[in-house]
Amino acid sequence: MNAVLLTLNTAWRDYRYEALLSACSVFVLAAVLAPLMVLLGVRNGVVQAMTERLMNDPRTLEVTPSGSGKYDPQWFRSVSALPETAFVVPQTRSIAAVITLSNPADKRLPANPASLIATAPGDPLLARYGLPDAVLATGPEEQTKPAAGENAVPVAGVILSESAARKAGLDASASGALLEGRVERVVDGRREAATVLLRVTAVLPVEALGTDAVLVPLALLAASEDYRDGRDAPFFRTAGKARSGTADGRGTSALDAYIRAVHDERVYASFRLYARTLDDVAPLRDYFLEKKVDVYVRAAEIEAVRDLDRSFRVVFGLITGAALFGFTASTAGNALANVKRKRRSLGVMRLLGFPGRGMLLFPVAQAVPTAVFGTATAYVLYLCAAGGIDLYFAGRISGAETVCALPPGQLTAVFGSVLLVSIAASLSAALQAVSIEPSEVIRDV
Numbered sequence: 001m002n003a004v005l006l007t008l009n010t011a012w013r014d015y016r017y018e019a020l021l022s023a024c025s026v027f028v029l030a031a032v033l034a035p036l037m038v039l040l041g042v043r044n045g046v047v048q049a050m051t052e053r054l055m056n057d058p059r060t061l062e063v064t065p066s067g068s069g070k071y072d073p074q075w076f077r078s079v080s081a082l083p084e085t086a087f088v089v090p091q092t093r094s095i096a097a098v099i100t101l102s103n104p105a106d107k108r109l110p111a112n113p114a115s116l117i118a119t120a121p122g123d124p125l126l127a128r129y130g131l132p133d134a135v136l137a138t139g140p141e142e143q144t145k146p147a148a149g150e151n152a153v154p155v156a157g158v159i160l161s162e163s164a165a166r167k168a169g170l171d172a173s174a175s176g177a178l179l180e181g182r183v184e185r186v187v188d189g190r191r192e193a194a195t196v197l198l199r200v201t202a203v204l205p206v207e208a209l210g211t212d213a214v215l216v217p218l219a220l221l222a223a224s225e226d227y228r229d230g231r232d233a234p235f236f237r238t239a240g241k242a243r244s245g246t247a248d249g250r251g252t253s254a255l256d257a258y259i260r261a262v263h264d265e266r267v268y269a270s271f272r273l274y275a276r277t278l279d280d281v282a283p284l285r286d287y288f289l290e291k292k293v294d295v296y297v298r299a300a301e302i303e304a305v306r307d308l309d310r311s312f313r314v315v316f317g318l319i320t321g322a323a324l325f326g327f328t329a330s331t332a333g334n335a336l337a338n339v340k341r342k343r344r345s346l347g348v349m350r351l352l353g354f355p356g357r358g359m360l361l362f363p364v365a366q367a368v369p370t371a372v373f374g375t376a377t378a379y380v381l382y383l384c385a386a387g388g389i390d391l392y393f394a395g396r397i398s399g400a401e402t403v404c405a406l407p408p409g410q411l412t413a414v415f416g417s418v419l420l421v422s423i424a425a426s427l428s429a430a431l432q433a434v435s436i437e438p439s440e441v442i443r444d445v
């Protein structure tokens with residue numbers, strides 16, 4: 001053991017004595033390794049940023065039906081039980097999912113139509129922006145009287161898109177504002193209208209929904225369809241009077257029964273569905289195609305990121321392979337040349353009694369500090385390059401994103417790989433050092 005430690009100490013002293021040659025070896029390794037680190041960092045940063053953008057955009061995970069169908073509660077239960085499904089809620093016919101919004105606090109603003117979109121607790125679109133769920137009040141204490149002499153009507157808590165809120169004279173901080181929703185129909189040639197009070201609980205940012213839309217509880221969306229189809233919709237107020245079953249303190253049970261029927265008995269024409277992850281989008285699409293349900297998914301955007309990742313992997317693999325071959329050949333050649341150049345000195349060491357295993361460690365002991373210092377130098381160069389890249393693209397990325405990123409786990413893997421390759425490349429020189437005979441030194445004296 002003492003001989004091995006003495007060999008390691010001698011190798012380190014020799015490495016320091018030839019500082020210029022050692023530094024050249026370090027910089028050669030850094031010159032090969034730093035570009036690979038930058039390429040790996042760019043791959044990580046670009047692909048990760050694009051993947052996170054897709055993951056953070058609920059629309060990427062949305063599975064949208066292309067047409068109308070007939071979906072009963074059992075169908076929704078079976079789909080929600082799929083491991084790939086994160087959220088599903090029924091949706092009525094699009095022609096019946098329209099409401100006209102007006103602001104009773106500002107009569108000067110015109111009424112504007114908006115699309116009704118069903119929502120429910122756990123909606124990924126609301127969760128993405130940290131917004132509360134839309135709610136439907138059913139108890140008397142949650143109702144209001146819009147004008148003197150009129151029966152109390154329930155208030156639906158809704159989420160507005162930015163454009164719908166702006167047209168109604170509201171801004172992003174308009175939580176608690178009351179709007180009046182108007183649904184129209186034609187019965188026997190007569191035009192009729194029903195109204196409902198909508199309390200704005202939140203406003204979606206403009207990037208979430210680009211259309212005039214109102215996210216409402218499912219019961220309100222179903223009631224809009226029923227009213228347009230000439231059926232009873234208990235919580236709508238018509239012509240200044242409460243419809244049958246409207247919650248006026250005595251008819252709450254009728255409204256509750258209607259809501260239960262909405263969830264337990266109704267057949268819907270469409271749905272809103274979100275996959276759990278990007279990898280679940282394609283299986284869900286295949287599932288619906290197998291069930292003869294045409295759906296639309298953003299498969300092109302997802303596949304583009306996948307292709308980019310695969311392309312980066314191929315390019316990085318080819319460049320790494322070429323660099324690894326060159327580095328291995330260079331390290332092995334330098335180690336062999338070093339042993340050949342120091343053959344007399346190594347022979348003297350054998351003559352002084354250094355064991356064979358000690359001589360085997362001599363080239364390896366000099367390859368290890370080169371690997372350590374070379375990797376460290378390459379990492380410093382990488383940090384400089386990564387900082388410059390991120391600074392250059394600062395105006396095109398969000399604050400949480402980076403164009404060039406090298407996680408600690410990958411940095412450790414790079415260091416481990418370089419260390420193993422350096423040791424492996426020095427083994428041929430180590431075998432040459434072991435084969436040196438002390439007699440060669442005696443013959444040269």
